[in-house]
Amino acid sequence: xxxxxxxxxxxxxxxxxxxxxxxxxxxxxxxxxxxxxxxxxxxxxxxxxxxxxxxxxxxxxxxxxxxxxxxxxxxxxxxxxxxxxxxxxxxxxxxxxxxxxxxxxxxxxxxxxxxxxxxxxxxxxxxxxxxxxxxxxxxxxxxxxxxxxxxxxxxxxxxxxxxxxxxxxxxxxxxxxxxxxxxxxxxxxxxxxxxxxxxxxxxxxxxxxxxxxxxxxxxxxxxxxxxxxxxxxxxxxxxxxxxxxxxxx
Amino acid sequence: xxxxxxxxxxxxxxxxxxxxxxxxxxxxxxxxxxxxxxxxxxxxxxxxxxxxxxxxxxxxxxxxxxxxxxxxxxxxxxxxxxxxxxxxxxxxxxxxxxxxxxxxxxxxxxxxxxxxxxxxxxxxxxxxxxxxxxxxxxxxxxxxxxxxxxxxxxxxxxxxxxxxxxxxxxxxxxxxxxxxxxxxxxxxxxxxxxxxxxxxxxxxxxxxxxxxxxxxxxxxxxxxxxxxxxxxxxxxxxxxxxxxxxxxx
Numbered sequence: 341x342x343x344x345x346x347x348x349x350x351x352x353x354x355x356x357x358x359x360x361x362x363x364x365x366x367x368x369x370x371x372x373x374x375x376x377x378x379x380x381x382x383x384x385x386x387x388x389x390x391x392x393x394x395x396x397x398x399x400x401x402x403x404x405x406x407x408x409x410x411x412x413x414x415x416x417x418x419x420x421x422x423x424x425x426x427x428x429x430x431x432x433x434x435x436x437x438x439x440x441x442x443x444x445x446x447x448x449x450x451x452x453x454x455x456x457x458x459x460x461x462x463x464x465x466x467x468x469x470x471x472x473x474x475x476x477x478x479x480x481x482x483x484x485x486x487x488x489x490x491x492x493x494x495x496x497x498x499x500x501x502x503x504x505x506x507x508x509x510x511x512x513x514x515x516x517x518x519x520x521x522x523x524x525x526x527x528x529x530x531x532x533x534x535x536x537x538x539x540x541x542x543x544x545x546x547x548x549x550x551x552x553x554x555x556x557x558x559x560x561x562x563x564x565x566x567x568x569x570x571x572x573x574x575x576x577x578x579x580x581x582x583x584x585x586x587x588x589x
Numbered sequence: 590x591x592x593x594x595x596x597x598x599x600x601x602x603x604x605x606x607x608x609x610x611x612x613x614x615x616x617x618x619x620x621x622x623x624x625x626x627x628x629x630x631x632x633x634x635x636x637x638x639x640x641x642x643x644x645x646x647x648x649x650x651x652x653x654x655x656x657x658x659x660x661x662x663x664x665x666x667x668x669x670x671x672x673x674x675x676x677x678x679x680x681x682x683x684x685x686x687x688x689x690x691x692x693x694x695x696x697x698x699x700x701x702x703x704x705x706x707x708x709x710x711x712x713x714x715x716x717x718x719x720x721x722x723x724x725x726x727x728x729x730x731x732x733x734x735x736x737x738x739x740x741x742x743x744x745x746x747x748x749x750x751x752x753x754x755x756x757x758x759x760x761x762x763x764x765x766x767x768x769x770x771x772x773x774x775x776x777x778x779x780x781x782x783x784x785x786x787x788x789x790x791x792x793x794x795x796x797x798x799x800x801x802x803x804x805x806x807x808x809x810x811x812x813x814x815x816x817x818x819x820x821x822x823x824x825x826x827x828x829x830x831x832x833x834x835x836x837x838x
Contacts, residue, residue, distance in 0.1 A: 342821045408819040431826050472820040521836075569837045570657040571721040572591045577680050577829050584830030587770075588818045 341365070341470040343375040343383060350378075351386075353396040362388075362396050377475040378403055407475040411436045411586055413538060414497050418445035418554075420546035420575050422455035426464045428576055433468025433478040435583040443483045447548040453484065490557050497541050498562045508540035510563045513582065514555050515572050517565035524566045525585075538586045546575055590614070590719040592624040592632060599627075600635075602645040611637075611645050626724040627652050656724040660685045660835055662787060663746050667694035667803075669795035669824050671704035675713045677825055682717025682727040684832040690746075692732045696797040702733065739806050746790050747811050757789035759812045762831065763804050764821050766814035773815045774834075787835045795824055 341361045344353060353359060362368045370388055376398070377383045384403035388396060415432060419442050432440055444453070465477045483489040500508040511524065528537040543550075543558055550558075555565055568578065590610045593602060602608060611617045619637055625647070626632045633652035637645055664681060668691050681689055693702070714726045732738040749757040760773065777786040792799075792807055799807075804814055817827065 427825075431823070434820060434822055434826060435830075436820060471823060474820065571683060571685060571723065571836070573683055574680070574720060576676075576825075577683060580826050580829035581684075581833030581836060584833045587820070587830060 343377045343470055343473045345377045345379055345466060345470050345475060348378055348381065351398050351401060353398070354394060356394075359394065359396055363391065368396075374398070375473065376401070376403075377407065377469070377473065379475055380477070381407075381475055383407055383473060383475060408436060408472070409588060410438045410476060411538065411583070412540070413437055413583075413586070414439040414441060414541045415579070416441045416443055416494075416497075416541060416543040417575075417579075418443060418544070418546040418550065419448040419452050421449075422452055422457040424576055425455075425457055426460075426467075428579060429461060429464040429478070429480070430468040430471065431576065431580055432583070433465050433474070434472035435580070435587060436472070436474065437478055437583065439479045439481070441481045441483055441489075443489055444486050445546060445554055446551045448546055458482075486554065487557065490561050494541075494558070494561050500540060510541035510543065510558075511539045512543040512550065512555060512558050512563040512565045513545065513568060513578055514550055514565045515567055517555075517567040519564065519566050521566045521568050521582075524564060542582060544575060544578055544582075592626045592719055592722045594626045594628055594715060594719050594724060597627055597630065600647050600650060602647070603643060605643075608643065608645055612640065617645075623647070624722065625650070625652075626656065626718070626722065628724055629726070630656075630724055632656055632722060632724060657685060657721070658837060659687045659725060660787065660832070661789070662686055662832075662835070663688040663690060663790045664828070665690045665692055665743075665746075665790060665792040666824075666828075667692060667793070667795040667799065668697040668701050671701055671706040673825055674704075674706055675709075675716075677828060678710060678713040678727070678729070679717040679720065680825065680829055681832070682714050682723070683721035684829070684836060685721070685723065686727055686832065688728045688730070690730045690732055690738075692738055693735050694795060694803055695800045697795055707731075735803065736806065739810050743790075743807070743810050749789060759790035759792065759807075760788045761792040761799065761804060761807050761812040761814045762794065762817060762827055763799055763814045764816055766804075766816040768813065768815050770815045770817050770831075773813060791831060793824060793827055793831075 382403035386398040390397035631652035635647040639646035
């Protein structure tokens with residue numbers, strides 16, 4: 341937690357994890373300044389006036405800094421093992437992804453959809469925001485039927501609202517694609533009608549990757565299939581490797 | 590496991606994890622072809638002749654493909670919580686880091702050095718190799734005393750053997766550095782005496798980052814301190830974001 345995220349107009353903190361973090365990790369005392377953020381709002385500072393077992397009270401709340409910009413990017417992710425979902429969602433939130441659509445895929449086991457972790461998405465987003473000092477939650481949607489999603493909803497994700505209906509690009513990461521990621525980036529750079537190399541949509545498979553049918557269907561609906569090279573990486577690693585290219589540094 | 594890593598001249602597999610993977614994840618049967626690698630050697634294929642509860646027997650072993658190139662890069666990592674060490678080492682191995690030096694830092698708790706996970710490093714490297722279809726292990730060293738390491742051993746890491754004693758660059762990731770990562774990359778690109786933008790050494794802090802004294806000491810010994818921007822990322826995320834820039838794709 342690099343900031344404590346609070347509801348609008350809050351002057352007290354009673355969330356047990358936040359209180360423990362302030363007391364035991366940050367080792368704050370009365371009079372100390374704390375980095376805080378308003379959910380969906382600005383980032384700033386507050387001064388601690390009181391600490392007890394269950395509560396931290398604040399004064400001089402100043403929220404004068406905008407949160408970091410989001411990436412204008414939707415990630416379409418095949419439902420992975422629920423165990424890795426927490427870190428994936430934390431990282432995508434921390435790296436500033438705008439929207440995440442979790443879809444079913446051939447290699448997503450049916451039991452994954454029953455996991456109680458799927459009800460804790462908001463919590464993982466919250467963790468990612470507090471890690472990255474951001475306040476605007478990642479939007480997460482679930483699409484349990486792959487084919488209707490790709491055929492009926494996917495194309496709309498590619499329409500760039502700022503460019504009068506122009507089709508933007510989408511990328512699917514696939515270890516066996518013939519085009520490499522670097523070639524893709526070079527081509528994207530050479531096109532003057534795109535201000536940067538970031539696609540509008542990034543499709544990332546789960547453990548075992550996409551099957552050919554899924555790759556083909558996504559490609560028929562506007563995706564370019566790219567390979568990250570000879571080394572096959574974990575889903576989490578791929579997400580960070582790709583998103584790292586557009587980190588505002 | 591995208592390949593099964595075996596000792597030289599092996600024609601049978603008896604490692605329980607590998608046997609379970611072949612039977613339960615890959616669902617292989619007699620006659621199927623298996624992607625294998627020789628530890629430290631080539632990658633190739635073999636045909637399965639027999640499967641029982643404890644063993645898989647192979648024939649027609651062909652090892653005709655070189656493993657992917659390593660990055661000419663040493664990562665200096667502050668000892669993190671042992672819990673995250675497994676994924677960090679797996680990912681660095683998968684991404685092709687050549688050498689990892691794990692150092693003590695002010696924010697590495699003393700108890701971390703007692704963790705039994707520190708004796709399982711070879712296992713984590715092995716997992717990373719089998720993930721990425723590589724065969725050459727990451728070299729891992731421990732340096733429990735930060736100051737003597739930086740003063741006496743760090744400068745030697747920066748001497749580029751291929752460039753007749755020329756000093757190569759080293760980077761320390763630090764959220765509060767004034768120079769941004771992007772500026773650093775632009776400057777590196779503009780220098781004609783470096784064929785690419787990859788530093789020779791990358792220093793990455795653990796949870797809570799480096800303290801000023803550590804950043805200063807590393808900078809006195811050849812490091813450039815760079816920030817990844819406003820968003821503060823987990824150690825694992827930083828590793829993948831940075832290393833992803835030099836992935837052979």
